[in-house]
Amino acid sequence: MPASPFPPDATLADVGEFPLIDALQEVFEQGEHVLIGPGDDAAVLRIRTGHVVVSTDLMVEQRHFRREWADAADVGVRAAAQNLSDINAMGGTATSLTIGLAVPADLPAQWVLDFARGFAEECAKVGASVVGGDLTRSDTLVVAVTVLGACTVAPVVRSGAAPGDLVAIAGRQGWAAGGLAVLGRGFRSPRVLVEAYRRPEPPYAEGVVAAEAGATAMIDVSDGLIADALHVAEASEVSIDIRRDAFEVPEPLHAVGAALGADPMQFILGGGDDHPLLACFARKKDVPKGWTVIGEVSEPGEEGPRVTVDGFDYEGPTGWTHF
Amino acid sequence: MPASPFPPDATLADVGEFPLIDALQEVFEQGEHVLIGPGDDAAVLRIRTGHVVVSTDLMVEQRHFRREWADAADVGVRAAAQNLSDINAMGGTATSLTIGLAVPADLPAQWVLDFARGFAEECAKVGASVVGGDLTRSDTLVVAVTVLGACTVAPVVRSGAAPGDLVAIAGRQGWAAGGLAVLGRGFRSPRVLVEAYRRPEPPYAEGVVAAEAGATAMIDVSDGLIADALHVAEASEVSIDIRRDAFEVPEPLHAVGAALGADPMQFILGGGDDHPLLACFARKKDVPKGWTVIGEVSEPGEEGPRVTVDGFDYEGPTGWTHF
Numbered sequence: 001m002p003a004s005p006f007p008p009d010a011t012l013a014d015v016g017e018f019p020l021i022d023a024l025q026e027v028f029e030q031g032e033h034v035l036i037g038p039g040d041d042a043a044v045l046r047i048r049t050g051h052v053v054v055s056t057d058l059m060v061e062q063r064h065f066r067r068e069w070a071d072a073a074d075v076g077v078r079a080a081a082q083n084l085s086d087i088n089a090m091g092g093t094a095t096s097l098t099i100g101l102a103v104p105a106d107l108p109a110q111w112v113l114d115f116a117r118g119f120a121e122e123c124a125k126v127g128a129s130v131v132g133g134d135l136t137r138s139d140t141l142v143v144a145v146t147v148l149g150a151c152t153v154a155p156v157v158r159s160g161a162a163p164g165d166l167v168a169i170a171g172r173q174g175w176a177a178g179g180l181a182v183l184g185r186g187f188r189s190p191r192v193l194v195e196a197y198r199r200p201e202p203p204y205a206e207g208v209v210a211a212e213a214g215a216t217a218m219i220d221v222s223d224g225l226i227a228d229a230l231h232v233a234e235a236s237e238v239s240i241d242i243r244r245d246a247f248e249v250p251e252p253l254h255a256v257g258a259a260l261g262a263d264p265m266q267f268i269l270g271g272g273d274d275h276p277l278l279a280c281f282a283r284k285k286d287v288p289k290g291w292t293v294i295g296e297v298s299e300p301g302e303e304g305p306r307v308t309v310d311g312f313d314y315e316g317p318t319g320w321t322h323f
Numbered sequence: 324m325p326a327s328p329f330p331p332d333a334t335l336a337d338v339g340e341f342p343l344i345d346a347l348q349e350v351f352e353q354g355e356h357v358l359i360g361p362g363d364d365a366a367v368l369r370i371r372t373g374h375v376v377v378s379t380d381l382m383v384e385q386r387h388f389r390r391e392w393a394d395a396a397d398v399g400v401r402a403a404a405q406n407l408s409d410i411n412a413m414g415g416t417a418t419s420l421t422i423g424l425a426v427p428a429d430l431p432a433q434w435v436l437d438f439a440r441g442f443a444e445e446c447a448k449v450g451a452s453v454v455g456g457d458l459t460r461s462d463t464l465v466v467a468v469t470v471l472g473a474c475t476v477a478p479v480v481r482s483g484a485a486p487g488d489l490v491a492i493a494g495r496q497g498w499a500a501g502g503l504a505v506l507g508r509g510f511r512s513p514r515v516l517v518e519a520y521r522r523p524e525p526p527y528a529e530g531v532v533a534a535e536a537g538a539t540a541m542i543d544v545s546d547g548l549i550a551d552a553l554h555v556a557e558a559s560e561v562s563i564d565i566r567r568d569a570f571e572v573p574e575p576l577h578a579v580g581a582a583l584g585a586d587p588m589q590f591i592l593g594g595g596d597d598h599p600l601l602a603c604f605a606r607k608k609d610v611p612k613g614w615t616v617i618g619e620v621s622e623p624g625e626e627g628p629r630v631t632v633d634g635f636d637y638e639g640p641t642g643w644t645h646f
Contacts, residue, residue, distance in 0.1 A: 055365035144467030
C-alpha cells in the first residue's frame, strides 16, 4: 500500500478538499476508454457499443455500513461491488464509475484514501475506471456512486419472466446476512461470514453468461432474496415459488443459526448484500453451468404477483425496508 | 401542477420508499434515447456520438441549500442546473441524469415530489431525461446527481488556455451571491437577486457556441469567479488577469452593496451559483456574440499560475471553501 501524503491523524478539515482530491486522483487508474479523466468539469468516455447502461446507489453511514464493522477499504469494496452488481444484473459489463462523497469534516483523510483504494481494487476486478466524483462536507457520511457499463447482448430486464420459467441463482446467498447478524451482536466470527459481509463477491462473470444463455429476467439480490424475487414477479406480472430444499445451508450459517437461535434459512431467504444474481430461464437446458435452480414461475394468483416458499407465504423477514 | 398521491402531511416514513419511487417515476418523462428507463437494475441509453460526457455533484442541506431559503421545486431546479451546467462547460449537451436522494424519514413526501418537479422542469430546458436514481434514509438531506451528455465538437477542457488568450464570460454573474447574502441576513429582496439564487439561469446554449467558436478552455463558475478562473489558470499553467471595469454592476447589486455595506464587486468576483461560463479565446474575433471579455491570459509568474484583478492579488473572498 502506498504511503499516505497526509499525517495519520489529519482530518478532512485539516487537509482541505482540493489536496485530498489530488491525492484521490493518484489512486484511480484510467482505462483506455477514458478520453478525459477526473479533474475537469466532466469526464469524457469512449462508447463503442452505441448504448450505455447506467445505475446509481447511495450508502449512508449507520444505515448501510458502520465504520466499526468494516474498515474504510471494506466500505469501498462494498460500495463498488453493489454498483458493479447492478450492471451485472442487466447482463452487462461495468466500464466507468463516479463517486460522490459527503463526509464529516472530522473524518480522517486517511479513511477517504483507504475507501478509495478498496473501491479501486474492486473496480479492477472488472476493468472499470473511476472517472470522476465530488467531495463535500456533511454531518452524515454518504457515499453516492453512479456506474456506467455496456452490454454485448440485449440487456436482461426484470419484466421478462413468464409462467413455466425456472428461477435460478448464481453466487453465494445468505453469507453476508449471517455476517451482519454476527456483527450486530458484537461478535467477529465465523470469520468467513463476517468477511462475506465486508467484501461481497458478486459473480461478475455470470451476468453476461445468463444474458447469452437467454435469461428472460434478471436481478441482483441486494434487498433480500424474497424481496428481490418479488421485484421480478411484480415487473413480470407473475408469481414465483422458491423451494427451501434447493439450498444447501453452508456450515457457518448453521453455526450462526444455532448460536443466535435462528433458522439459518432466514439468512438465505431474507438476506441481502451478497449480490448473487437471480435469473429466470425458459428451459432447464438454458440454465448455465454453475447456476442453481431454486424455484419456478407461475401465473399470478387472483391477488396478483407474489412470492411463496414451498407454496406458502413466507412469514420471516423478507428483506430490507428503506423507510 | 398534478395532484399529490399522498396526504399533504405524510412523511417519507409514512409513505414508504417504493410508493414514493412509483410516484416519482410519473414525474419524469423519458426521451426517445432512453431504451430502458427507471425501475430496473439500471437504465439503458442510446448513444449516437461514440462518447459520453459524465459529471457528478452533491448538494448537502444547510451547506448548499436551506429549506427555509428555497422551496423544494427551487432546490430541484438548482440541483439540475448545477449539473447541466457542468456539461455546458465542456461544450456539450446534457441528455440523461440520475438522482440519489438521501433524506430524513420525517421529510414530507410532498417535498420530494416538488423537488422532482423542479428538477424535471429544469432538465426539460435542454431536453434531458431523468433515467434513474436511488432513495434512502439519512439524518442529513443529501442530493447526489450524475449527468450524462454528448459533444458535437471536441470537448473544451480547462487546460487549453495560452498566454495572449482573452477571457470572456457568458451569463449573469454575482446575482445569486447577492441573493444569498440577502437571504443570509433574513431579507427577501431585491426579489430579482433572491430569485437568481433560487433559480439560476445558466446560459445552456453558449457552451456549444463557445466550443464551435474554438474556445481554448472553459469552466462554469460555480465556486466563485476568481476561484474558478484559478482552476483554469492552474490546469493551463498560465496566469489570468481580470478587469473590474469589464463588468457593469447591475442596479440590484448596487442596492444590496449599499444596504449591507459591501462592495458590490465582491459578489461578482467571489460569488458562485449563477453558473455562467468562463472561456478563453485565442483571438478577439473568436469571442462569440453575447460574451463579454473580462480579462486576459499571460505567462505564469515565478510563483506559478495565479489570478489577479487589475494586475493585483485580490484580497476579497475568492469563492467557496468546501472544508
